[in-house]
Structure formats: structure tokens, C-alpha cells
Amino acid sequence: MDSERPKTVTLAEVAGKAGVSKMTVSKVLREVGNISQETRQRVRQAAHELGYLPNSLAGTLSSRRSRIVAVIIPSISDIVYAEVLSGVNAILRPKGFQTFIGESQFDPSVEVDLIRAMLSFQPAGLLLNGGMARSADAQALLARRNCPAIQLWDCDRHALDFSAGPSHEEAGRLVANHFLDRGLKRIAYVGAELDKDLSARRRHLALKSSLAAAGIDLVSMTCEDRPRQAVTGRFLTEQLMRMHPEIDGIHFLNDAMALGGLSYLHQAGLPVPERISVVGFNGTSLANAVRTRLTTIDVPRTEIGEKAAQALLQMMEAEPVPDFWQARLELVQGNTTLAI
Amino acid sequence: MDSERPKTVTLAEVAGKAGVSKMTVSKVLREVGNISQETRQRVRQAAHELGYLPNSLAGTLSSRRSRIVAVIIPSISDIVYAEVLSGVNAILRPKGFQTFIGESQFDPSVEVDLIRAMLSFQPAGLLLNGGMARSADAQALLARRNCPAIQLWDCDRHALDFSAGPSHEEAGRLVANHFLDRGLKRIAYVGAELDKDLSARRRHLALKSSLAAAGIDLVSMTCEDRPRQAVTGRFLTEQLMRMHPEIDGIHFLNDAMALGGLSYLHQAGLPVPERISVVGFNGTSLANAVRTRLTTIDVPRTEIGEKAAQALLQMMEAEPVPDFWQARLELVQGNTTLAI
DNA sequence: TTATCCAAGGTTAGCGATAACCTTAAAGCT
DNA sequence: AGCTTTAAGGTTATCGCTAACCTTGGATAA
Secondary structure, eight states: OOOOOOOOOOHHHHHHHHTSOHHHHHHHHHTOSOOOHHHHHHHHHHHHHHTOOOOHHHHHHHHSOOOEEEEEESOSSSHHHHHHHHHHHHHHGGGTOEEEEEEOTTOHHHHHHHHHHHHTTOOSEEEEESSSOOOHHHHHHHHTOOSOEEEESOOSOOOSSEEEEOOHHHHHHHHHHHHHHTTOOOEEEEEEOTTTOHHHHHHHHHHHHHHHHTTOOOEEEEESSSOSSHHHHHHHHHHHHHHOTTOOEEEESSHHHHHHHHHHHHHTTOOTTTTOEEEOSBSHHHHHOSSOOOOEEEOOHHHHHHHHHHHHHHHHTTOOOOSEEEOOOEEEOOOOOOOO | OOOOOOOOOOHHHHHHHHTSOHHHHHHHHHTOSOOOHHHHHHHHHHHHHHTOOOOHHHHHHHHSOOOEEEEEESOSSSHHHHHHHHHHHHHHGGGTOEEEEEEOTTOHHHHHHHHHHHHTTOOSEEEEESSSOOOHHHHHHHHTOOSOEEEESOOSSOOSSEEEEOOHHHHHHHHHHHHHHTTOOOEEEEEEOTTTOHHHHHHHHHHHHHHHHTTOOOEEEEESSSOSSHHHHHHHHHHHHHHOTTOOEEEESSHHHHHHHHHHHHHTTOOTTTTOEEEOSBSHHHHHOSSOOOOEEEOOHHHHHHHHHHHHHHHHTTOOOOSEEEOOOEEEOOOOOOOO
């Protein structure tokens, strides 16, 4: 590699060129203090000519104020979390904050490492996904943080300074009511990797107990070692319908699994929703679907990120914020045109 | 907001508690230098009891060596770039590097801002997406960097220290050969937002010129103001087939658009591949498809990220690396079962 | 006239760590 | 015994920047 890297230009060099002190340059570039127009001009000119680039590490170290916001999500390539992240970025970037992203892969031990690494960069705020078990080490680290921390994606429990997300318990109840309103009585749940995902588990439990209150026993078909994707949804639905052919309503962990399930039901000649009712979760299928429209619970993913980011900005200004923001959920009725 | 944040614990405090100097603590925690077993033990104990958390900013500033790698991709919520990023993370995280992610949204001016912001954190390396026009400001900034820089996703041009990605020109030729092998002569290209995406443009041009060499004039149906999604693919395919009903082969910008196109062709009663041949790009549809299998060019997205990260590690060790790594592309034949 | 104020900019002392070098006492060598 | 070596740890001087305070000369007020 070209070992001939350019020397880094510091404030002192700009100061030398402009004939002023380092401090003056610092003030001009940050637009604080009283500096005359001519001097500002001269300093800016010098900085530009030298190609000066500030060193944010030094700045943060010195001022003890950073513009880094650390975000830890379970997976970057899961569109759901990626969209929450987009919402966060959309609010923070225009305010000059940089987001620092970590991917925990739903692994609590990776999450601890990430929290430690993130905190060591002195972030101005920390955004964590709510849907995971937090290890004792993680709790201890969080207790020692000196920045606000926000929980994303789950507002059923408030362990941190603020939570933004749906109530997964409400989601479970919404689905239960949907089935009950349609007079269904043989209801099943299909999901995967529930051991990793507390939020999904909460939906499952809420569905189960809401149905139990109506005297209905939920059938659950789940597995822990397959991905939460369409193929798994298809596979589990096939198993489910073999073992329980009487089922007339299925709630899936997410939309991808629901589409897989739909595919099997279609092939098996079980019309949706006439013979069997299907409900997904997330609303991801809505934007991409061309003709198939799945019944699903639409979650405002981008808005969750935005609300979390806004709350963070307020907390950094020491403005009061409520404990949480609860995303409103919407059960969107689908159609059943089954082609792409 | 609990305003009662814990005071941060520094090396000096750990040193005080352990009865040694700051330097000794620093050496123990970094596992360098000659420190006796008993002292190490005492220092570790003190650090643990105080809940010491190193300040990476100070460490980096002082040592002039950072463990931050900056990555700028066009979009976080586009699965293609997200998977490249996952590959990068998979290699770098175990080596103790943190990735710093920026989303340029295909906007060159956002990209410049991001490069500036990233460089101000003194990263150990910079990964940039290759498929965008680089502004003059960005070039100037890059010229002043003092870390290795790698281009992702495109290895047709090598502006930086290393490139990892497919040759988009080869991709275009592959598609052309596929059509020619099948004896097709009325060929079209469907895409969107080509003004933003140099890589897609390269594929388009390569397809066009390969066909021209065979005496075939490519019909292009593109627009700049709609998203590169299924709906747009469907819409443009409908337009295309109205204006050019003779078309018998279509290459789409990506798989999502191709699925949209497939949906229209199916509805219009044009069987694929008998009446008309369709080819997508990326291979994203392969993993998620349950029954529809689109013919597409599969790109090893995760591997691209891994290769880029490995090259970066090598460059940081001052080991020699080649100029680029070219991802092998595979044209995967689909089937046409059209349901989900 | 003299005290006061303010615009414009400079000085000093860190922020929390590490590189590079220095010290010391005990052990080893001839 | 006298010299070298080494293990174990300490000192000093930054890294690049900013907070907090200080200086100065002219304008303004009393």
C-alpha cells in the first residue's frame, strides 16, 4: 500500500498560517466567541488551503461532549431493524450526530461486548433493542453509563430512560380479537427462534392468554433452530396442518413466515381467508407486495426510530421526556390474490 | 432523566486503588510490558471493583492507532448492502474492530459529508461503495486520508487501494450471452434510478454493447423518479409490453423489479420462460423464494464484505495485497411456478 | 478626566490515555 | 569483587483540542 500518507494538519498549523493562536482558529471553526470578520476570513482561508480536517476524538476528549450515538440492533440485514435505524439516522444526521451501529445477532454475550465497546467511545446516547434478555454484565455496564439510554422496539417494560416501540402484548391481543371477531375457535401460532426474541415471545403469550380467556386453547408450532424466514413458515405450516387439520386461524411470528405459510396453504388447496385465516406481523409485506396482500399488523418502524432519536435529542438538552412512546399498531386486512 | 450519572473512573483512580502508577495499570490492561503476576492480579481486581471502562478516544488519540473502521453504503435497508456489511462485520468484530456505518442514500453530497465525518474519527480504514459518482470534494478528502480505503461492490474501476465486488460489465455480458444462447432477438432492459447507480449503469451498458455486437438493438425502459422495487418493475414492464409487444427477453435492474415484472407477465398471460425470458440481478430472491424461482445473477454479497475486510486487515499489517478481488457471478436458472 | 465596558483575541491547564525512555534492585557472569 | 543483564515498574512528554479565564486597547459613560 502506498506508505506515503499525507501528514495530518492540526489546528496549530492553521493558526500559524493565519497568524493567530490555536484558540482563535478553534473559535472561528466552531463559530463561537468574538472574532472579527477579517480574522474569520483569514482563518477559514488558511484552513481551506491546508485542507484542515478536525480531529473529533481530540475535540470530544477535551470538551467531554460527543456527537456519537451508539445503536445496537439484533441484525442489520433484517429489514425491520434496518428501517428503525433509518428513522434514527434521519433525525440525528441533520443535527450533526453520527450513529455508531452494532449488530448483536440476538446474542446477549455479543450485546455485552458491544455495549462495552460503544461506551468506551463516550457516546452522547445509547439505543438498545428491547427484545432481548439483558445479561447481568450488561445491566452493570448500563448502570455505569453516563449518557441517556433508550430502548427500541418494545415498550412493554421500561428498564432504561425511554422506550419507543409497539406494545407486543397489545399486538397479541389485537390478533386474538381479530380471530375471535371472525368466530374462529381452532387457532394456532407459528414461529421460530422464540428463545432469542423476547418481543415475539410477548406477542405469543398475549395471544395465548387472550384466547384462553375466551376458552380457546392456542396450538403452538415453533422451532428454535431454523431461520425466521418464508421456508420455515412453509415447513412449520405443513407440519401444523398435518397434526391439526382442524385449524382455522394462524398467527405467524412475522410476515416472511406468513408468506411461506400462505404458499403451503395455497398449494394444499386451503383457501385464505375462507377456510383459514392468516395474520402476519410487521407490515413489511405491504410495501413490497405486488398483488398478494397479507393480513398483518403494521408497525411504524421508521417512526419508532424517529421518536427514539427525538427523545434522545430532548434528553441531551435536559428537557423532560415521558417514559415511553407507544407505537400505534394497525391490523391491515389483506386480500388473497396469490401470485407473486 | 436521572441526572445523577456516575462519575467516570479513570486509569489514575485504578492506579491509586492498586497502589501503582497509571502506566502500570495501562500495561496490565493491554497485556504489554513486564509486570509481575501479583501486581497484575491486584490491578485487575482494582479495575474490576471500580468498574473501570477504558476511554477509547483518549487511547486512540495517544497511540495514534484506532480500531474503528468506517463504512459508507448507499442504503442500510437495502438487503444487498446490508449483507455486504454483515460480511465486513463478521471478519472485523472478532479482531476487535468497530465498524462505523454511514448511509449515503446514493447522494454524492451526503457521501462527502459522511467521509469528512468518518475521517475526523481517525479510522483505521475506510470502506466505500463503488457504485456512485464521487464528487471532487470527496476525491480531495480521500487524497488526504491517512488510512487505507477500499471500494466495495464494484471492481471494474480501481480508484482506491483495493476493490472487492463483481465486475458489473461481466454481469451485463453474462445476461447478453444467456439471451443470445437462447436465440432471442427482441431484448429489453428495465431499471430505475440509474442516474444514481453507476454499477447498474455499467451492467446496462455492457448488456447493450454485447447485444449490439450481435446486431441486436436493446430496448431500454427506465425511469429516475420511482423506487427500484417490485411495483416499479411491474409498472415499467406493463409500459414496455404495450409499446413493444414483440419483446422476448427482459433483464431487470434487480430481483425485486424482476418479481414485479414477472407478476405483470403472468397476469398478461405471457408465460415465462416459454414466451418471454426474464433475468434479474443479485440473487436476493433465491433465499427468500418459496416456490417462484427467478432466473438471476447470484452475487456473493457476504463474501464481498469478508474479502474487503480481510484485505483491510492485511493492509493494516502492511502486508501486500492485490489491487482487487473479483466476485464470481453465477447465472442461476429459475423455474416459473408463480405463487408467492 | 477617569472609571467602565466590551470587542477581539491570547494563555494556561487540562481531557484520559500511551510511547519512549529511565530507574532500581536483584540475579548472573567471569 | 566488579560488571552486565534483566525483571518490574516509574517519569515525562505528548496526542489535538477546548473550557475557563486573562489581557489589551479603544469606545463609552459619568
